[in-house]
Amino acid sequence: MTLPTASHYIGGAWVTDGPLADSVNPADDTVLGQFHAGSAALVDQAATEARRVFTATDWAHAPRVRAQVLFEFADAMAAARDDIADLIVAENGKLRSEAIGETMGAISEARYYAGLARTIRGTMQEITPGQMSLFHREAAGVAGIIVPWNAPVTLLVRSLAPALAAGCTCVLKPARQTPLVHARIMACLAACPSLPAGVVNSVNEADIAVGQAIVATPLIDVISFTGSSATGKAVMAGAAPTLKRVGLELGGKAPALIFSDADLDAAVRELTHGALTMAGQICVAAARFIVHDSIAQDFTDRIKAAFAAVRVGPGRDPASQMGSLIDRDNLIRLEHIIARAGDEGELVLKGQPTGKGAFLTPTLFRINDLTSSLVQDELFGPIVSIETFSDEAEAVTRANATAYGLAASVFTTDHARALRVSRAVRAGTIWINSHMRLSAEAETGGFGQSGLGRLHGPEGLYDFLETKHIYTEQGLI
Template sequence: MTVPNPRAESDSDVASLYIDGAWRPSASGRRLAVHDPASGALIGWAGAGGAEDATAAVAAAATAFPGWAARTAYERSAYLYEAYRLMLERSEDLAKLMTTEQGKPLRAARAEVRYAADFLIWFAEEAKRMYGQTIPSARADQRFLVMHQPIGVVGAITPWNYPISMITRKLAPALAAGCTVVLKPAEQTPLCAIEVFRILDEVGLPPGVANLITCEDPVPVGEVLLTDPAVGKLTFTGSTEVGKLLARGAADQMKRVSLELGGHAPFIVFEDADPAHAAKGASLVKFLNTGQACICPNRLFVHRSIKDRFVETLRDRVAAMRAGSGFTEGVSVGPLIDEAAYERMTRQVGDAVAKGALLVAGGRRLTGADVDGGYFYAPTVLTEVTPEMDIYREETFGPIAPIIVFDDEDEVIAMANDTRYGLASYVYTRDLSRALRVSEALRFGMIGINDINPTSAAAPFGGVKESGLGREGAHEGLLEYLETKLVGISI
């Protein structure tokens, strides 16, 4: 696998937009430089698409929609099965590209590619399960038939932190349902998106069914997806602030939207839990993807009676973490995505310490021959964190673990729910009754009980409150791309 034209001599050499079944440069001829966040090195180029390209992609998707929707579920399923096979066949190349472009350790990149492939095969199977129903009528001469049909053209916008799996999590159900798609990947990770679309091209997906617009400025492309009446649905994964803007814009045409937005996950450790086991779990999920995941814990609530043992174990595990290039053996912490992310870490830690938090580990930019070229921030542990601190309210999206003590169940539930976000949450306890009580009381879309990975292609993923609308994955993920139609028949 090679990145597209990494040494392109002119803007017109970069044919990385995929529209109507063909690779082409952007209409403007402009290109986007792609850099390795671990070293700052230039690794390739992508076309910098704009409104004209997005309009052409929407038109192609609208033209392709009737034919794609008319295909049987078994035919659509076959394309996804073949894409699944090719993705697994190329998994090592895809993982290496992801580590180069996004920065995560190679081991984590390999796991993401497998996760991405899971969505392809799951929805290849779900395509054949779009069941309808019949409903009895009060009239003897009437029958009701309920069927599900594809919405139409879907505009999909995906993030940089999981640059392959977030694509398949949207593309696979949309294609399975019979929709056509225009996808805009994150500006930081266009190369991973291009390779996913190479797979779709090679499996022979009909022209216009899936279209890719790489870009440097997302606003013109987003405006087309919002305002073009041919787009029936918008699906977005990213920040809450951008999600709200898209939801407002979509409302003008009553477009369907599904939004997977920010999180501020609580990680609650009750007094009956094993503090060392809980701290191990916290270290694995808090520093997952360098903390750059919407399900990473943002507030670690630890019962006062076990706080010292928890902090000691977490501190020791953090001290053993190695940061650096994802290609280096033993590295578990990669770079932050950009300078803005580093500045957010610096600001949040500085604010917390100024307001009384204790810095147990980290709290600084990493330096040295292996990390000077990238945005590496030391895995950080803070204690004595209080609600007055920015980190207690703001999504961190980085490798900082703030610890808050609590004394009783009702208190910690109130503190955990005291956020505008509602995506993931975690509870460590050995008490089954407590686990059920707390699960019912927490206002979050997903809860892990002694489990740091309550996710799967087969499970619904999504949040409540300002963490989003709708669900991805599972059967619910397919329903997001279907309209319900009622047919009343007089006999």
């Protein structure tokens, strides 16, 4: 059987330049296919094409065309839904139910921004009689979109859809772990009859050269990056010489605050899902359980039983309840973290590698030292700490004790407390008696080192739009 090969996509054509590298299934270490690795020269070619289309065509001034393209894109993804989901499972290792959810989320995102494409309006102000200021919202230019591996479809479309809706042209870079999924999405775009060639271009990457070139080139005006905070800082520094606008959704260390009056059955159900979706490899995953002293043991017993009951296995197996990690390197990294958790804290449930591939069962550990790197750093896996608090003020202090502020959740039956604590916790999204509810309509983004700007919702357009002031007065024309 001939394995698939993922090519670059530039100027409306598939480009096969660059050495071949393997795409590997993390669940069984088999080679799924190959991809052509890109280069700075290919980024220059793609960015030059995107710049040409932006300046020489009507794309940026044709909202109805842009809406039509996004509807066509959504329809193409819907028609290929099962193929896309199967590729996500194979390349990423997550459950098929998660892969279907991700694909449907991307379809929803494309349709949402198709609607917004035709609603972008400016304003007018008469400053003094006869003096008129017109404020026009227009596309910011060429957007560079750098996509992570953990949700390679949703996290692409949530940046690409608003960029296209705003009128930008784009250069994309998929993660090296998920090139085949990305190529399938690019095929959906290539099939859109209303999409002009060169509006969307994509260059694969095997190391860091492509990402660095996208960030550095003066041909790109906007960067939308999703990834770690450390890499986000490097992106920001790399974009500084050309003064690019930079949108960053970075790391998280989401705390879940469980108060003494919480419905523990509901909390355990929500937080098992909220912590272990995608094997915990998602920036909004519940990473810290901060529990009132009076219920700490009861909650710990319940969540331990729930975590221990999770069946870890291949994403294609309907009986699996958590899939694999992205690769063996991350498995080794997390095993070292589990060993440290046993030394610095108390292991409640010790995760173990299981079977062939990058599988790891969930881990829980108790710790109250806020200075520990186990509390401060994003661990990005199925490993969750349990901390305790004695009153509301301490709960908020603990929740705000890290440099991150992407998401959090509050579990209580006291409505006033829920709102009061939600206002006090510094995070971009706070869920009450739930965790990890995401939609195209609701903005997400971070405080602190969790990033800059917002994605999803109307504000998702902002990074890709500029405001132009046009002044006129009577008698000058």
